[in-house]
Amino acid sequence: MSAPRESVREVATPQGPARAHVCRPARAAGTIVLGHGAGGGLGALDLAVAREVLVDRGWAVVVVEQPWLVAGRKVAGRPATLDEAWVPVVRALLTGRGPLPRPLVVGGRSAGARVACRTAAELEADAGLLLSFPLHPPGRPDRLRADELALAPDPSWVVQGTNDSFGTPAELAAYLPAGATLLEVPGAHSFPRGSRAALVEALGQVAGMLPA
Template structure:
């Protein structure tokens, strides 16, 4: 069952699509925001929204205000963080622990704001460790500063940071073989697109099951 909620923020209206836990009482809310180049239709976000409710996790897919307003370019990080902070009470409304997450730019927002908002954990999908071809411009400090249990799910061929480039730390990492920044895999790869999505849903599901 899904419901959609519009949430006013200081930078415009955001929109949350709720995928309610099924068959058992929900124990967590997993809040996932999109990246700077797409919306909640991203294959990984949709796969998680389709698989996790049966495991007792309510998934909240968050469309950021700039996307709801129909703009093509994401605002500066400070504005993204402001919108996320303002909609956090709506994510807390079910009265459950909230795991903050997102893909790419959305993952950065989740990491930057997790300590102050009291997130239970962070799920970073396709974390943009650095701009393509610019490993010296590392954003590892954002990831390492999350201060809560963190899972990174990263494509093996992601130009924004391959799994082997990530620094050591408290976070865990799941590699999606051959996946690019959108977790697409080449047709010539020895794994299918369905296999890649299963790596994501199985890895995230197991990690969430271990959270207490």
Template sequence: MTTRTESVDTPAGEARVTWHPADAARLVLAVGHGAGGGIEARDLQALAAALPGRGITVALVEQPWRVAGKKVAAAPKVLDEGWRALWPALLAAGPPVVAGGRSAGARVACRTAAGLGAAGVLALAFPLHPPGRPEKSRAEELLGAGRPTLVVQGGRDPFGHPDEFPPAGSGSGLDPGLDPAPGARPGPRTPYELVAVPHGDHGFAVPKRADVTQAETLAAITGAVAEWLDRLPLR
């Protein structure tokens, strides 16, 4: 598979998209990174390696602050501004685009998906609250995404354990028109589905003593995401 890199000018500075193309792609999954790392994150790289073979182009998006070599992420408003500005470059590939991200990138995807007309939202390691501060919930960002949404969350994530999330049938009452995914926790009319990753931390790392390996964990993540994408009702 041949990757290519595209620079995109935004009001927040130069953003960068690394394309992992699929032959005859039926969907583009655009995934942004978190505030503490870049597109080298293990889950993002696993998706980029696995999904093109299933007809899904993966676009790994680097926000302007990261491209500029800064160590501190931009403010949420600036992150959203950069994401919106690069969206036309993602649409130019042709197929419908799913907005995705890990951690802070997941929040960006949730906040902007409806306005951009995204086909869906993939939230990897959604930071439901700051570590140790469950009262500072960001659930409304997730529940307000307004598009079919999949959350993939580590069982040991200090930013929110899977059982801390609101019931999948609560919130906006949106009906994404999807059947429940294996291992997911959907309700009959649910704004999102949640897949728990046993033993995974915020970066989906699993301890060596766990009864699953790191490779098995990443395979489970990519499998769950691929299965959900296969069921998305594309317009």
């Protein structure tokens, strides 16, 4: 089997240029587009493991670098600006030169998962993959983002750390929308290296349930 092709595509957006880091097997089963968190970190463990496991299962996986990070800023923009950048990138991947195939799975970690939920209907996503979904800010369970979680595509999978200060699996379980499956992984909001094996197992389970 030939090695997956890796490339970086720059895409113009209303918020400035974004970068799409693409890893595409020769005969991709579909496309999974993931966004990073508000702290940047394209190399976050859950994103890295998702890319590794899902590419190995035959999916094209793209990690989108938001314009604020491309520009070297340290703080993410407002939610609306993240959505404005995300939508044209995903559309360009599916319709531009050398388009990536459907079905389309949208997701990401933390803030990236929120963006994916808010824009899933607009992009006609077929499924969602939410890593470390931030149900509320740490210590502020009164500031719920359950309305965003409710927008997740059906089906969706939520991979959550057992000690996530932004929302434990038990907290998330109370707000899971129809068609969402929750997978618990030992760890906090940012998974430590010791969580790698459990993440590989969880994302392997997800890979076996993705839409054909």
